[in-house]
Amino acid sequence: MINRIRDIRKSKGMTLAKVAAACNPPTTAQTIGRLETGMRNLSLDWMNRIGAALGVDPEALVKADKTAQPQVIARLTTAGAESLATPRDAILPTELVDSGALLCLEIEAGQGEYRPGDQLWMRQLSPEDAGQLVNRDVLAPRSGGRFAFGRLIDRQGSLIGLLPPGIGQRQIVIDSPAWIAVAEMLVRKL
Template sequence: MQASDTVDTRVRRRLRELRTDQGLTLQDVAERASIDVSTLSRLESGKRRLALDHLPRLAAALGVTADDLLGAAPPPDPRIRMRAVERDRLTMWPLTNRGPAGGLHTYKIRVHADRTAPPDPLPVHNGHDWLYVLSGRLRLVLGDDDLTIHPGEAVEFSTLVPHWFGAIDGPVELIAILGPQGERVHLHP
């Protein structure tokens, strides 16, 4: 915190930090706080002054106390403590904290042995995926190609190409680096 920071400046900075650290959009926080999204945007950007009645609603929307919004950010804890996510016969463990919005995130993924049949049609989305196989044999369907990826091999591909990955004869463990679009496809229904 800088000596010249005003309360308004600190709250704006903390509001944005807490929102992005939690992976929330302006719309998410605005709905939770019962505040118009344009008002929240103007509060964060400094184009509107903060009113006292905003503090409790914003704090509750972010799951913190009003003191957390008023004070300086605590030093960051470097440990990653997010829970595993299970979806579509994948278990995904986050290996990176929520960084700046739009950044890349790393996951350890376990592909369950019974994830063997690709969907029709294959998913397509903006971005790139990068996968490194730790154990097992990974089946990667990439456009018209049906590839087997062995332990110690890495693949990188544009996700604008129809794609899917699954297991060949047992579970597969891999490390994946995903952008925000890939996270939405793999983590959120």
């Protein structure tokens, strides 16, 4: 098995020292470096500790030798496209978070910044997290098997207020939704 600790760490913008300090119990940057490079065996205990420190499922840290993985081969800068010194694994944003189920909202009719054919991938969270989601696009269940989608603009107690993306639409107020899903990734075919 090949580990992807370095790729995930770099995708999250963390140093070896930050990952080492975030481990429970804390360890050294040198130990994390040895685990990344394979100089030290990556045990199940280390996978759990490092996965928790990086905020990902421990299984995201390893991949099979023969699995084809998308690669980051270049970056776009002000000077144009530049190649990377060494390609690295492209880690999907969905693998970088360890909480909440993923849901997908398909856009059939363009509204606001969304176009027909878009897919909006959303992370399902607890209604208690709504306070952190103000000014983010969310989906929430309503009574009778219906849903409400829009920008979360207000939360007062058990009430949340959503502003739909269409022009001239009125605020929707939902009392005590069972869950709330926040937009995490927009997939748009070119």
